[in-house]
Amino acid sequence: MDFAFSNPLSLFLYAGLFITGFLLLLALMIRLTHGFFFSRTPKRFLEDQNDPRYDHERRAGLAFSHLVLCYLPPFFLGFLILSFLFL
Numbered sequence: 001m002d003f004a005f006s007n008p009l010s011l012f013l014y015a016g017l018f019i020t021g022f023l024l025l026l027a028l029m030i031r032l033t034h035g036f037f038f039s040r041t042p043k044r045f046l047e048d049q050n051d052p053r054y055d056h057e058r059r060a061g062l063a064f065s066h067l068v069l070c071y072l073p074p075f076f077l078g079f080l081i082l083s084f085l086f087l
Helices: 008-032 042-048 052-071 073-086
Strands: none
Touching: 008 052, 008 073, 052 073
16 A cells, blocks of 8 residues: 655655645735734734834735745745656
8 A cells, every 4th residue: 555655755745735835825814914914813903904003014924925925836836746747
């Protein structure tokens, strides 16, 4: 019986797919919430969404989202293509 994680290459490909997929979803959620995602409860999020005191937090979240969405999709697609070729 061939187990999916018995080969080191398959373990590497699954880990790469999982990590890049998770980071892409996180970046999309941060982009949809304009830089705020894990920072507060939904009620507090609506109150603080346009507050200028949280501008640095908003800019940091959007910078992270921009960085991940610009540089990570090629790696995700590469892991996806390699997993179809080798698994």
